[in-house]
Amino acid sequence: MADIKPPVTNTSNTKAAANPAGDMDRRSFIKWSVVGWSAFVAVVAGYGSMVARYLFPNVLFEPVQTFRAGVPEDYEIGVSEQFKEKYGVWIVRDSEKIFALSTVCTHLGCTPNYLPVDQKFKCPCHGSGFYTTGINFEGPAPRPLERFKIYLSDQGEIIVDKTKKFQQEKGEWSDPESLIVV
Amino acid sequence: METIKHFINTIAAPKILFNIVVLSYLIIFPPFKFFQKIHDALGVRRLWTKKGGMAIFSLMFLAFAFGLTDGNFRLIVLKPDNVPIVALLFLVVFFVWLALHQAQDNDDAIAKGGKPKEWAESREKVLVFPDLVYIEFIALMIVAALLVVWAIGLPAPLEQAANPTVSPNPSKAPWYFLGLQEMLVYFDPWIAGVVFPTVILLGLMCIPYMDKNRKGLGYYTYQDRKTAINIFMFFWLVLWMFLISIGTFLRGPNWNFFGPFEYWDHNKLEALNNINLSELVYMIWLNQGLPSNILWREAPGFLILIVYFGLLPAILAKTIFKDLYARMGVVRYSIFAVLFLMALTLPIKMYLRWLFNIKYIVAIPEFFFNI
Incomplete structure (x- = not known):
């Protein structure tokens, strides 16, 4: 066989x-x-x-990361939304400083709305809420909104630099680069 | 009229509605003897008779028709996006009723010493062609016609071009993800968006290995597979279908809760000051500052997690899951217990949020680790 x-x-x-x-x-x-x-x-x-x-395109169509935002006198105490649409930044002025807040929710990245009546930012996706300082106080957001580098140019103009960010939970908000004292 | 609407709006608040839904689930699918007694006393089994089905559906249609008299209700329910969810509510109830109706008939027949209906049916041979293929073909034609009519009658909404700096308010996920979106309200995106969906899929894959009960193969039955059906129904009906309906009908601008007859006010103010467990323990109970060491700060949360996932399965094995543990053995029981407890964290966290405003049990935003 x-x-x-x-x-x-x-x-x-x-x-x-x-x-x-x-x-x-x-x-x-x-x-x-x-x-x-x-x-x-x-x-x-x-x-x-x-x-x-x-994943590495030749040309990136991103809005510029650094922009001029007028002079400090342009801002009254409160939240300015004029750069939200174009640069994704809120310029906030309180009694002693001006700072630039990111408009990206720290929970899942939606864009919160500013509610002037309640003096807060409120995210439409999962209901996270932030004070005008950026501190998270309601909803699921685990950490405060991020702040961007902000400084005065030699001509006295406000420059916001989005390439550098400051996170409260890392203790970076006291950094002098994250605010303009007025 | 207005009082009824006001009453419905009031009980539609999540804290109340969720309790009502859980309680009705416990009575309809009783997991414990205590609820079994209520189940029997109320005669819930009559729901699954033909008369019971008629009653359920008449009630649902009546409630729906009553709702349609209200402008705010009409606005939400008849929105083209939401029409399928309305259909889904009716369909889910119908198919649950149909399955349990047949199961009850079979259970009664078996209790009398007979055979399930499917036993006789399966002895008869039917040809795939033409018997099955014709039915499928007719179903295909009907569904296609329905979709055409639907597409013409309720045009899909076209919205503005996508803009990353504008999120629609409210921003809703597609309906089948609304359960996940509701979960995201109570959990960190890592947990609710990545870990849980993975565990849900793995858990569903585990079912055939967890549940080796040979009874109920090929025929509808409830009595022979009570535990399995009860557990599944809780997660499917309460934690999936119910959350989808909440997300569709009761979540409005800024992701606030709105009653079915409530106007979707963009300025509705709902104070939801949330705190983490570490803040509750150290700042409120112990009246001191948060420790600077992260591990020490989050120790209470870790302790709870260790007890919950480490000790609780063993305790359950000695008490309410005693029979289950004996039947399943150590390995399968452990996997089952961990999956089960993980799934239960969702309702637990919902209650913690509603009752104590707790945001995270373990909160380490420094490392994107929040539970």
Whole structure:
């Protein structure tokens, strides 16, 4: 009985003889799986590199990160929403300082609305609320709104620099760069 | 009329409504002997008869028709986005009733020593073509026609171009995610947005390995699979369907709660001053400042978590889950207990928020770790 013989050493000529049914023997199975898996890995890696390349576009259409926001005298005590739409920043003035608050909710990134009557920012997505200082006091937001770097230029203009942010929970709000004393 | 509406608005407040829903669940699907007695005394099983079904549906339609007389209710319920959710409410109730109606018939037949209805049916052979294919084809035609009529009759709303600095108020997730959005009100985005959805999916995959009860295969039954049905119904009906309906109908501007007949006032003021457990323990109970060491500061929360996930499964195994523990064995019971307790954290955190204004049990915003 040819079938129960141990497998013949694999040479290309004996293949058909060893496997009359045309089944694959172990050696070529491994060979073909190596080929197949290599091809698969190559394709995945190829597409993967394309996806990775896609994450770093040549041109970024982002609004500028640093902008001029007028002079301190432009601001009355309270919240100014004039840069919310364009730069995502609230300029807040209280009795002693001016600071720039980010308009991104620290819970899940929606844009809260300023409610002048209640003197608070209220997020429409999950109901987080923040005082005009940026401190979170209601809803699920785990930490206060972030503040941006703000300073006076040599001409006395307010410059807001969004590339540097200050987080209250890290104790950064006392940093002189995060506010303008008025 | 106005008094009824006012009353409904009042009990629609989450603190009250959630209790009503949980209580009705406990009576309709009684997990303990105590509720079983109430269940029997009230004759809840009559709900699943044909007459009971008619009564449920007449009540639902009546309530709906009454609601439609109110302008604020009409505005929300007939919004094209929300029409499917209204349909969903009726459909969920209908299919729960249908399943339990058949289960009750079978349970009665088995109790008399008979066989379930499906037993006889499954002996009869039916051809896939034409019997099944024709039914499927007719269903396809009807659904397609319905969708066409629906699309023409209730046009999908087109809104302004997306703008990252403007979030619509209220911002609602697609209806099937409203349960998750409701969860996000009580949890950190990491937990409610990433961990819980993963655990929910894994937990659903675990069901066939957790529940090896061979009874109830191929036929509707309630008595043979009581525990499984009770547990599943709680999470599905109370923590999923109910939260979706709340998110659709009762959440308004600024994600505040509004009664079904209440005007969606953008300036509604609801004071919700929340504090973390660490602040409650140190600042209010012990009347001192927060410790500067993070681990020491959050020690009460960690302690609660250790007790909840470490000790509670063992305690439950000795008490109310005694039978379950005996049937499941250590490994399966432990997995089940952890999944079960994790799912229960949602209602627990809802109550903590409503009763004690607690935001997070463990709050480490420094490392985006809040529970």
